Amino acid sequence: MLVSSKPSLADSSSLSSRSFISPVQLTGHTSSKGNPSRSSSVTPIHCNLRELRERIDSVKNTQKITEAMKLVAAAKVRRAQEAVVNGRPFSETLVEVLYSINEQLSTEDVDVPLTKVRPVKKVALVVVTGDRGLCGGFNNNIIKKAEKRIAELKNLGLDYTVVSVGKKGNSYFTRRPYIPVDKFLDGTALPTAKEAQAIADDVFSLFISEEVDKVELLYTKFVSLVKSDPVIHTLLPLSPKGEICDINGTCVDAAEDELFRLTTKEGKLTVERDVVRTETVDFSPILQFEQDPVQILDALLPLYLNSQILRALQESLASELAARMSAMSSATDNAVELKKNLSMVYNRRRQAKITGEILEIVAGAEALI
Amino acid sequence: MTLNLCVLTPNRIVWDSEVKEIILSTNSGQIGVLPNHAPIATAVDIGILRIRLTDQWVTMALMGGFARVGSNEITVLVNDAERGSDIDPQEAQQTLEIAEANLRKAEGKRQTIEANLALRRARTRVEAINANAVIS
Incomplete structure:
Protein backbone atom coordinates (compact mmCIF):
# COMPACT_ATOMS: atom_id res chain seq x y z
CA MET A 1 0.00 0.00 0.00
CA LEU A 2 2.79 2.35 0.93
CA VAL A 3 4.61 1.60 -2.25
CA SER A 4 1.57 2.19 -4.38
CA SER A 5 0.74 5.52 -2.80
CA LYS A 6 4.02 7.03 -3.94
CA PRO A 7 3.59 6.65 -7.68
CA SER A 8 0.04 7.85 -7.29
CA LEU A 9 1.37 11.20 -6.14
CA ALA A 10 3.85 11.31 -8.96
CA ASP A 11 1.13 10.32 -11.35
CA SER A 12 -1.30 12.96 -10.28
CA SER A 13 1.36 15.64 -10.47
CA SER A 14 2.37 14.57 -13.94
CA LEU A 15 -1.24 14.56 -14.93
CA SER A 16 -1.90 17.89 -13.37
CA SER A 17 0.92 19.32 -15.44
CA ARG A 18 -1.32 18.69 -18.37
CA SER A 19 -4.15 20.54 -16.73
CA PHE A 20 -1.65 23.34 -16.17
CA ILE A 21 -1.75 24.13 -19.80
CA SER A 22 -5.45 24.78 -19.81
CA PRO A 23 -5.46 27.62 -17.26
CA VAL A 24 -2.71 29.31 -19.20
CA GLN A 25 -4.77 29.04 -22.31
CA LEU A 26 -7.81 30.25 -20.43
CA THR A 27 -6.04 33.24 -19.00
CA GLY A 28 -4.62 34.04 -22.37
CA HIS A 29 -8.22 34.12 -23.48
CA THR A 30 -9.43 36.38 -20.70
CA SER A 31 -6.50 38.77 -20.76
CA SER A 32 -7.36 39.67 -24.31
CA LYS A 33 -10.63 41.21 -23.18
CA GLY A 34 -10.11 41.72 -19.45
CA ASN A 35 -7.29 43.48 -17.64
CA PRO A 36 -3.88 41.86 -17.66
CA SER A 37 -3.38 42.28 -13.92
CA ARG A 38 -6.10 39.78 -13.24
CA SER A 39 -4.71 37.19 -15.60
CA SER A 40 -1.50 37.22 -13.59
CA SER A 41 -3.53 36.39 -10.51
CA VAL A 42 -5.14 33.47 -12.29
CA THR A 43 -1.96 31.91 -13.71
CA PRO A 44 -0.44 30.57 -10.51
CA ILE A 45 -2.93 27.79 -9.94
CA HIS A 46 -0.32 25.60 -8.35
CA CYS A 47 -2.43 25.03 -5.33
CA ASN A 48 -3.93 21.73 -4.50
CA LEU A 49 -7.55 20.78 -4.64
CA ARG A 50 -8.52 22.07 -1.22
CA GLU A 51 -6.89 25.42 -1.81
CA LEU A 52 -8.71 25.66 -5.11
CA ARG A 53 -11.99 24.98 -3.38
CA GLU A 54 -11.22 27.69 -0.82
CA ARG A 55 -10.43 30.13 -3.57
CA ILE A 56 -13.67 29.37 -5.34
CA ASP A 57 -15.52 29.96 -2.09
CA SER A 58 -13.79 33.27 -1.47
CA VAL A 59 -14.51 34.43 -5.00
CA LYS A 60 -18.13 33.45 -4.44
CA ASN A 61 -18.24 35.55 -1.27
CA THR A 62 -16.67 38.53 -2.99
CA GLN A 63 -19.19 38.22 -5.75
CA LYS A 64 -22.01 38.28 -3.23
CA ILE A 65 -20.59 41.41 -1.62
CA THR A 66 -20.09 43.26 -4.89
CA GLU A 67 -23.55 42.27 -6.02
CA ALA A 68 -25.05 43.59 -2.78
CA MET A 69 -23.08 46.84 -3.09
CA LYS A 70 -24.36 47.23 -6.59
CA LEU A 71 -27.95 46.84 -5.47
CA VAL A 72 -27.47 49.24 -2.58
CA ALA A 73 -25.96 51.83 -4.92
CA ALA A 74 -28.88 51.39 -7.29
CA ALA A 75 -31.35 52.00 -4.49
CA LYS A 76 -29.43 55.05 -3.37
CA VAL A 77 -29.35 56.48 -6.86
CA ARG A 78 -33.12 56.44 -6.77
CA ARG A 79 -33.08 58.32 -3.47
CA ALA A 80 -30.65 60.86 -4.83
CA GLN A 81 -32.94 61.40 -7.77
CA GLU A 82 -35.85 61.90 -5.39
CA ALA A 83 -33.87 64.56 -3.55
CA VAL A 84 -33.39 66.40 -6.81
CA VAL A 85 -37.10 66.14 -7.51
CA ASN A 86 -37.93 67.46 -4.02
CA GLY A 87 -35.77 70.49 -4.60
CA ARG A 88 -37.44 71.25 -7.89
CA PRO A 89 -40.32 73.46 -6.69
CA PHE A 90 -37.80 75.68 -4.98
CA SER A 91 -35.45 76.02 -7.90
CA GLU A 92 -38.31 76.51 -10.35
CA THR A 93 -39.81 79.35 -8.34
CA LEU A 94 -36.37 80.83 -7.85
CA VAL A 95 -35.67 80.77 -11.55
CA GLU A 96 -39.02 82.33 -12.27
CA VAL A 97 -38.47 85.17 -9.78
CA LEU A 98 -34.88 85.78 -10.82
CA TYR A 99 -35.91 85.92 -14.41
CA SER A 100 -38.60 88.52 -13.89
CA ILE A 101 -36.52 90.64 -11.56
CA ASN A 102 -33.65 90.53 -13.95
CA GLU A 103 -35.98 91.73 -16.69
CA GLN A 104 -36.98 94.64 -14.54
CA LEU A 105 -33.39 95.42 -13.66
CA SER A 106 -31.92 95.06 -17.11
CA THR A 107 -32.26 98.78 -17.74
CA GLU A 108 -30.60 99.78 -14.50
CA ASP A 109 -26.96 99.62 -13.61
CA VAL A 110 -26.81 97.06 -10.84
CA ASP A 111 -24.04 96.92 -8.34
CA VAL A 112 -24.31 93.81 -6.20
CA PRO A 113 -21.25 92.58 -4.28
CA LEU A 114 -21.70 89.02 -5.48
CA THR A 115 -21.61 90.03 -9.12
CA LYS A 116 -18.66 92.35 -8.80
CA VAL A 117 -15.96 91.38 -11.24
CA ARG A 118 -12.51 92.16 -9.94
CA PRO A 119 -9.12 91.58 -11.53
CA VAL A 120 -8.38 87.98 -10.67
CA LYS A 121 -5.39 87.47 -8.42
CA LYS A 122 -6.47 84.49 -6.41
CA VAL A 123 -8.90 81.72 -7.24
CA ALA A 124 -10.66 79.41 -4.82
CA LEU A 125 -11.36 75.90 -6.06
CA VAL A 126 -14.15 73.98 -4.40
CA VAL A 127 -13.43 70.32 -5.08
CA VAL A 128 -16.32 67.95 -4.49
CA THR A 129 -15.30 64.33 -4.01
CA GLY A 130 -16.98 61.29 -2.54
CA ASP A 131 -16.74 59.92 0.96
CA ARG A 132 -15.97 56.38 0.03
CA GLY A 133 -13.96 54.40 -2.45
CA LEU A 134 -14.90 51.37 -4.51
CA CYS A 135 -16.49 53.48 -7.17
CA GLY A 136 -14.12 53.11 -10.06
CA GLY A 137 -12.28 56.21 -11.18
CA PHE A 138 -14.82 58.63 -9.75
CA ASN A 139 -12.65 60.24 -7.08
CA ASN A 140 -9.49 60.03 -9.16
CA ASN A 141 -11.08 61.76 -12.10
CA ILE A 142 -12.20 64.77 -10.14
CA ILE A 143 -8.89 65.04 -8.29
CA LYS A 144 -7.00 64.80 -11.57
CA LYS A 145 -9.19 67.56 -12.91
CA ALA A 146 -8.37 69.68 -9.87
CA GLU A 147 -4.65 69.04 -10.30
CA LYS A 148 -4.87 70.04 -13.93
CA ARG A 149 -6.69 73.23 -13.06
CA ILE A 150 -4.14 74.04 -10.35
CA ALA A 151 -1.33 73.61 -12.87
CA GLU A 152 -3.17 75.89 -15.29
CA LEU A 153 -3.59 78.56 -12.64
CA LYS A 154 0.08 78.28 -11.75
CA ASN A 155 1.00 78.83 -15.38
CA LEU A 156 -1.19 81.90 -15.47
CA GLY A 157 0.68 83.16 -12.43
CA LEU A 158 -2.41 83.18 -10.26
CA ASP A 159 -2.65 82.31 -6.64
CA TYR A 160 -5.09 79.61 -5.59
CA THR A 161 -6.61 77.91 -2.59
CA VAL A 162 -8.67 74.76 -2.28
CA VAL A 163 -11.87 74.10 -0.39
CA SER A 164 -12.14 70.36 -0.19
CA VAL A 165 -15.50 68.65 0.23
CA GLY A 166 -15.68 64.92 0.88
CA LYS A 167 -13.44 62.49 2.73
CA LYS A 168 -11.52 61.23 -0.28
CA GLY A 169 -10.49 64.71 -1.32
CA ASN A 170 -9.64 65.60 2.26
CA SER A 171 -7.25 62.70 2.64
CA TYR A 172 -5.72 63.46 -0.75
CA PHE A 173 -5.04 67.09 0.09
CA THR A 174 -3.81 66.42 3.62
CA ARG A 175 -1.22 64.11 2.12
CA ARG A 176 -0.03 66.96 -0.08
CA PRO A 177 0.79 69.85 2.24
CA TYR A 178 2.16 71.97 -0.59
CA ILE A 179 -1.38 72.60 -1.89
CA PRO A 180 -2.92 75.40 0.16
CA VAL A 181 -6.27 74.25 1.52
CA ASP A 182 -8.62 76.76 3.03
CA LYS A 183 -11.07 74.37 4.58
CA PHE A 184 -11.90 70.71 4.79
CA LEU A 185 -15.58 69.90 4.76
CA ASP A 186 -17.17 66.52 5.12
CA GLY A 187 -19.79 65.32 2.76
CA THR A 188 -22.73 63.32 4.02
CA ALA A 189 -24.84 60.45 2.83
CA LEU A 190 -27.46 62.76 1.39
CA PRO A 191 -26.61 66.39 0.71
CA THR A 192 -28.96 68.85 2.37
CA ALA A 193 -29.25 72.60 2.35
CA LYS A 194 -27.12 72.68 5.48
CA GLU A 195 -24.04 71.29 3.77
CA ALA A 196 -24.60 73.56 0.82
CA GLN A 197 -24.96 76.43 3.25
CA ALA A 198 -21.65 75.59 4.92
CA ILE A 199 -19.88 75.67 1.58
CA ALA A 200 -21.76 78.77 0.47
CA ASP A 201 -20.86 80.58 3.70
CA ASP A 202 -17.23 79.75 3.20
CA VAL A 203 -16.98 80.87 -0.41
CA PHE A 204 -19.20 83.85 0.34
CA SER A 205 -16.90 85.17 3.03
CA LEU A 206 -13.82 84.36 0.96
CA PHE A 207 -15.22 86.37 -1.90
CA ILE A 208 -16.74 89.27 0.01
CA SER A 209 -13.64 89.82 2.13
CA GLU A 210 -11.76 90.03 -1.20
CA GLU A 211 -9.44 87.21 -0.21
CA VAL A 212 -10.21 85.55 -3.50
CA ASP A 213 -11.54 87.11 -6.68
CA LYS A 214 -13.09 84.08 -8.28
CA VAL A 215 -14.60 80.87 -7.00
CA GLU A 216 -14.75 77.77 -9.12
CA LEU A 217 -16.66 74.63 -8.33
CA LEU A 218 -15.21 71.32 -9.47
CA TYR A 219 -17.67 68.50 -9.37
CA THR A 220 -18.80 65.49 -11.32
CA LYS A 221 -21.70 66.17 -13.54
CA PHE A 222 -24.24 63.41 -13.77
CA VAL A 223 -25.02 62.69 -17.40
CA SER A 224 -26.48 59.24 -17.18
CA LEU A 225 -26.02 56.10 -15.17
CA VAL A 226 -23.04 55.11 -17.28
CA LYS A 227 -21.60 58.52 -17.99
CA SER A 228 -20.48 61.35 -15.77
CA ASP A 229 -18.03 64.13 -16.43
CA PRO A 230 -15.86 66.11 -14.08
CA VAL A 231 -16.61 69.77 -14.82
CA ILE A 232 -15.51 73.21 -13.69
CA HIS A 233 -18.25 75.66 -12.93
CA THR A 234 -17.70 79.29 -12.00
CA LEU A 235 -19.64 80.09 -8.85
CA LEU A 236 -18.53 83.62 -8.11
CA PRO A 237 -18.71 86.30 -9.29
CA LEU A 238 -22.25 85.61 -10.40
CA SER A 239 -22.70 87.31 -13.68
CA PRO A 240 -26.02 88.73 -14.76
CA LYS A 241 -24.75 88.93 -18.30
CA GLY A 242 -23.38 85.49 -18.81
CA GLU A 243 -19.73 85.92 -19.69
CA ILE A 244 -17.11 86.27 -17.02
CA CYS A 245 -14.05 88.26 -17.84
CA ASP A 246 -11.98 90.29 -15.45
CA ILE A 247 -11.61 94.03 -15.71
CA ASN A 248 -8.66 93.84 -18.08
CA GLY A 249 -10.84 91.87 -20.43
CA THR A 250 -8.84 88.69 -20.16
CA CYS A 251 -10.84 85.59 -19.68
CA VAL A 252 -9.37 83.19 -17.16
CA ASP A 253 -12.15 80.66 -17.41
CA ALA A 254 -11.37 77.11 -18.17
CA ALA A 255 -12.19 76.14 -21.72
CA GLU A 256 -15.09 73.88 -20.82
CA ASP A 257 -16.36 76.20 -18.15
CA GLU A 258 -20.07 76.21 -17.77
CA LEU A 259 -21.29 79.69 -17.12
CA PHE A 260 -23.97 81.05 -14.94
CA ARG A 261 -26.53 82.63 -17.19
CA LEU A 262 -29.33 84.77 -15.97
CA THR A 263 -30.58 85.94 -19.30
CA THR A 264 -31.69 83.03 -21.39
CA LYS A 265 -34.91 83.26 -23.24
CA GLU A 266 -36.70 80.18 -22.04
CA GLY A 267 -35.93 81.06 -18.47
CA LYS A 268 -33.70 78.05 -18.17
CA LEU A 269 -31.12 78.88 -15.58
CA THR A 270 -30.18 75.70 -13.82
CA VAL A 271 -27.60 73.10 -14.66
CA GLU A 272 -30.39 70.69 -15.36
CA ARG A 273 -30.33 69.01 -18.69
CA ASP A 274 -34.07 68.59 -18.74
CA VAL A 275 -35.27 72.02 -19.66
CA VAL A 276 -37.34 73.69 -16.98
CA ARG A 277 -39.91 75.74 -18.73
CA THR A 278 -41.43 77.85 -16.06
CA GLU A 279 -44.41 79.99 -16.69
CA THR A 280 -43.60 83.60 -16.01
CA VAL A 281 -47.01 84.91 -16.98
CA ASP A 282 -48.58 84.73 -13.53
CA PHE A 283 -45.99 87.17 -12.28
CA SER A 284 -48.03 90.28 -11.65
CA PRO A 285 -46.93 93.28 -13.70
CA ILE A 286 -47.97 95.73 -11.00
CA LEU A 287 -45.63 94.16 -8.51
CA GLN A 288 -44.13 96.58 -6.05
CA PHE A 289 -40.68 96.20 -4.66
CA GLU A 290 -40.61 96.58 -0.93
CA GLN A 291 -36.93 97.42 -1.03
CA ASP A 292 -34.54 98.60 -3.63
CA PRO A 293 -34.46 96.11 -6.50
CA VAL A 294 -30.73 95.85 -5.91
CA GLN A 295 -31.35 94.77 -2.34
CA ILE A 296 -33.79 92.15 -3.49
CA LEU A 297 -31.30 90.82 -5.98
CA ASP A 298 -28.82 90.81 -3.15
CA ALA A 299 -31.14 88.56 -1.18
CA LEU A 300 -31.86 86.32 -4.13
CA LEU A 301 -28.35 85.69 -5.34
CA PRO A 302 -27.13 83.93 -2.17
CA LEU A 303 -30.18 81.71 -2.52
CA TYR A 304 -29.21 81.01 -6.06
CA LEU A 305 -25.63 80.35 -5.02
CA ASN A 306 -26.88 77.94 -2.43
CA SER A 307 -29.15 76.03 -4.72
CA GLN A 308 -26.35 75.91 -7.26
CA ILE A 309 -24.02 74.31 -4.73
CA LEU A 310 -26.71 71.94 -3.55
CA ARG A 311 -27.36 70.88 -7.10
CA ALA A 312 -23.65 70.24 -7.59
CA LEU A 313 -23.50 68.14 -4.42
CA GLN A 314 -26.51 66.15 -5.51
CA GLU A 315 -25.10 65.58 -8.96
CA SER A 316 -21.79 64.56 -7.52
CA LEU A 317 -23.48 62.07 -5.23
CA ALA A 318 -25.55 60.68 -8.06
CA SER A 319 -22.44 60.25 -10.20
CA GLU A 320 -20.60 58.60 -7.34
CA LEU A 321 -23.40 56.11 -6.85
CA ALA A 322 -23.67 55.48 -10.56
CA ALA A 323 -19.92 54.97 -10.76
CA ARG A 324 -20.08 52.56 -7.85
CA MET A 325 -22.92 50.74 -9.49
CA SER A 326 -21.05 50.17 -12.72
CA ALA A 327 -17.79 49.38 -10.93
CA MET A 328 -19.54 46.83 -8.77
CA SER A 329 -21.40 45.33 -11.67
CA SER A 330 -18.17 44.80 -13.58
CA ALA A 331 -16.59 43.43 -10.41
CA THR A 332 -19.44 40.97 -10.18
CA ASP A 333 -18.96 40.02 -13.80
CA ASN A 334 -15.27 39.48 -13.19
CA ALA A 335 -15.99 37.38 -10.14
CA VAL A 336 -18.40 35.24 -12.13
CA GLU A 337 -15.80 34.68 -14.80
CA LEU A 338 -13.05 33.98 -12.33
CA LYS A 339 -15.29 31.54 -10.56
CA LYS A 340 -16.04 29.82 -13.83
CA ASN A 341 -12.36 29.49 -14.69
CA LEU A 342 -11.42 28.29 -11.25
CA SER A 343 -14.13 25.69 -11.11
CA MET A 344 -13.13 24.47 -14.55
CA VAL A 345 -9.57 24.02 -13.34
CA TYR A 346 -10.87 22.44 -10.18
CA ASN A 347 -13.03 19.95 -12.06
CA ARG A 348 -10.19 19.05 -14.42
CA ARG A 349 -7.88 18.53 -11.50
CA ARG A 350 -10.42 16.39 -9.72
CA GLN A 351 -11.06 14.34 -12.85
CA ALA A 352 -7.33 13.91 -13.31
CA LYS A 353 -6.95 12.74 -9.77
CA ILE A 354 -9.73 10.20 -10.15
CA THR A 355 -8.30 8.98 -13.43
CA GLY A 356 -4.92 8.64 -11.77
CA GLU A 357 -6.38 6.64 -8.94
CA ILE A 358 -8.25 4.31 -11.31
CA LEU A 359 -5.09 3.82 -13.34
CA GLU A 360 -3.26 2.95 -10.18
CA ILE A 361 -5.87 0.44 -9.12
CA VAL A 362 -5.91 -1.14 -12.57
CA ALA A 363 -2.12 -1.23 -12.66
CA GLY A 364 -2.02 -2.68 -9.18
CA ALA A 365 -4.60 -5.33 -10.10
CA GLU A 366 -2.64 -6.20 -13.23
CA ALA A 367 0.56 -6.51 -11.27
CA LEU A 368 -1.14 -8.93 -8.91
CA ILE A 369 -2.18 -11.27 -11.68
CA MET B 1 -60.91 85.49 0.64
CA SER B 85 -41.68 73.74 17.87
CA ASP B 86 -39.14 71.58 16.00
CA ILE B 87 -36.05 73.28 17.41
CA ASP B 88 -34.36 71.79 20.42
CA PRO B 89 -34.14 74.69 22.95
CA GLN B 90 -31.00 73.42 24.65
CA GLU B 91 -29.15 72.86 21.43
CA ALA B 92 -30.20 76.25 20.10
CA GLN B 93 -29.05 77.98 23.27
CA GLN B 94 -25.70 76.23 23.08
CA THR B 95 -25.25 77.19 19.46
CA LEU B 96 -26.00 80.79 20.37
CA GLU B 97 -23.36 80.76 23.10
CA ILE B 98 -20.80 79.23 20.77
CA ALA B 99 -21.63 81.81 18.12
CA GLU B 100 -21.23 84.65 20.60
CA ALA B 101 -17.88 83.31 21.72
CA ASN B 102 -16.77 82.93 18.12
CA LEU B 103 -17.63 86.53 17.35
CA ARG B 104 -15.55 87.73 20.28
CA LYS B 105 -12.61 85.65 19.08
CA ALA B 106 -13.00 86.56 15.41
CA GLU B 107 -10.01 88.23 13.80
CA GLY B 108 -10.00 89.92 10.47
CA LYS B 109 -12.76 90.86 8.11
CA ARG B 110 -13.58 87.41 6.91
CA GLN B 111 -13.98 85.73 10.28
CA THR B 112 -16.12 88.59 11.49
CA ILE B 113 -18.47 88.21 8.54
CA GLU B 114 -18.78 84.50 9.17
CA ALA B 115 -19.24 84.87 12.91
CA ASN B 116 -21.84 87.58 12.52
CA LEU B 117 -23.91 85.47 10.17
CA ALA B 118 -23.72 82.47 12.48
CA LEU B 119 -24.70 84.60 15.45
CA ARG B 120 -27.74 86.01 13.71
CA ARG B 121 -28.89 82.55 12.71
CA ALA B 122 -28.46 81.24 16.22
CA ARG B 123 -30.26 84.22 17.71
CA THR B 124 -33.20 83.78 15.36
CA ARG B 125 -33.61 80.16 16.34
CA VAL B 126 -33.66 81.02 20.02
CA GLU B 127 -36.14 83.84 19.31
CA ALA B 128 -38.39 81.44 17.46
CA ILE B 129 -38.48 79.11 20.45
CA ASN B 130 -39.18 81.95 22.87
CA ALA B 131 -41.94 83.37 20.70
CA ASN B 132 -43.48 79.94 20.50
CA ALA B 133 -43.36 79.56 24.27
CA VAL B 134 -45.00 82.94 24.88
CA ILE B 135 -47.84 82.24 22.50
CA SER B 136 -48.71 78.76 23.64
Missing part, protein backbone atom coordinates in the same frame (compact mmCIF):
# COMPACT_ATOMS: atom_id res chain seq x y z
CA THR B 2 -58.31 83.03 1.81
CA LEU B 3 -54.59 83.51 1.91
CA ASN B 4 -52.27 80.75 0.85
CA LEU B 5 -48.74 80.50 2.19
CA CYS B 6 -45.98 78.46 0.59
CA VAL B 7 -42.57 78.25 2.27
CA LEU B 8 -39.96 76.60 0.09
CA THR B 9 -36.42 75.56 0.93
CA PRO B 10 -33.97 73.86 -1.42
CA ASN B 11 -34.75 70.53 0.25
CA ARG B 12 -38.46 70.46 0.65
CA ILE B 13 -41.69 72.32 0.97
CA VAL B 14 -41.91 73.40 4.60
CA TRP B 15 -45.38 74.92 4.53
CA ASP B 16 -48.05 74.86 1.90
CA SER B 17 -51.50 75.63 3.24
CA GLU B 18 -54.04 78.27 4.07
CA VAL B 19 -53.34 80.91 6.72
CA LYS B 20 -55.18 83.91 8.14
CA GLU B 21 -52.28 86.30 8.49
CA ILE B 22 -48.50 86.33 8.55
CA ILE B 23 -45.86 88.66 9.94
CA LEU B 24 -42.67 88.57 7.94
CA SER B 25 -39.28 90.00 8.90
CA THR B 26 -38.00 91.80 5.84
CA ASN B 27 -34.83 93.75 5.32
CA SER B 28 -36.72 96.96 5.97
CA GLY B 29 -38.58 95.84 9.06
CA GLN B 30 -41.50 93.57 9.81
CA ILE B 31 -44.55 93.58 7.60
CA GLY B 32 -47.89 91.96 8.19
CA VAL B 33 -49.74 90.37 5.30
CA LEU B 34 -53.49 89.94 5.39
CA PRO B 35 -55.73 88.63 2.62
CA ASN B 36 -55.98 90.84 -0.44
CA HIS B 37 -52.60 92.36 0.09
CA ALA B 38 -51.13 94.39 -2.76
CA PRO B 39 -48.62 92.39 -4.79
CA ILE B 40 -45.11 93.00 -3.49
CA ALA B 41 -41.68 91.46 -3.73
CA THR B 42 -39.37 91.70 -0.77
CA ALA B 43 -36.11 90.39 0.56
CA VAL B 44 -36.48 88.34 3.75
CA ASP B 45 -33.96 88.83 6.48
CA ILE B 46 -32.69 86.20 8.86
CA GLY B 47 -35.53 86.37 11.34
CA ILE B 48 -38.77 84.86 12.47
CA LEU B 49 -41.97 84.39 10.57
CA ARG B 50 -45.24 84.42 12.51
CA ILE B 51 -48.17 82.63 11.01
CA ARG B 52 -51.73 82.97 12.31
CA LEU B 53 -54.00 80.03 11.77
CA THR B 54 -57.62 80.37 12.90
CA ASP B 55 -56.87 81.07 16.54
CA GLN B 56 -53.24 80.16 17.12
CA TRP B 57 -49.91 81.53 16.12
CA VAL B 58 -47.07 79.45 14.75
CA THR B 59 -43.51 80.73 14.56
CA MET B 60 -40.84 79.72 12.15
CA ALA B 61 -37.16 80.64 11.96
CA LEU B 62 -36.22 81.77 8.46
CA MET B 63 -32.60 81.90 7.33
CA GLY B 64 -32.78 84.69 4.84
CA GLY B 65 -34.24 84.73 1.39
CA PHE B 66 -36.99 86.22 -0.62
CA ALA B 67 -40.77 86.54 -0.52
CA ARG B 68 -43.39 87.34 -3.09
CA VAL B 69 -46.97 88.29 -2.39
CA GLY B 70 -49.52 88.34 -5.13
CA SER B 71 -53.25 87.61 -5.48
CA ASN B 72 -53.58 85.98 -2.05
CA GLU B 73 -50.63 83.75 -2.74
CA ILE B 74 -47.47 84.15 -0.66
CA THR B 75 -44.31 82.41 -1.79
CA VAL B 76 -41.36 82.47 0.58
CA LEU B 77 -38.03 81.21 -0.74
CA VAL B 78 -35.48 80.69 2.00
CA ASN B 79 -32.25 78.81 2.51
CA ASP B 80 -33.58 77.06 5.54
CA ALA B 81 -36.73 77.19 7.62
CA GLU B 82 -37.47 75.54 10.92
CA ARG B 83 -40.64 75.56 12.95
CA GLY B 84 -40.19 76.92 16.44
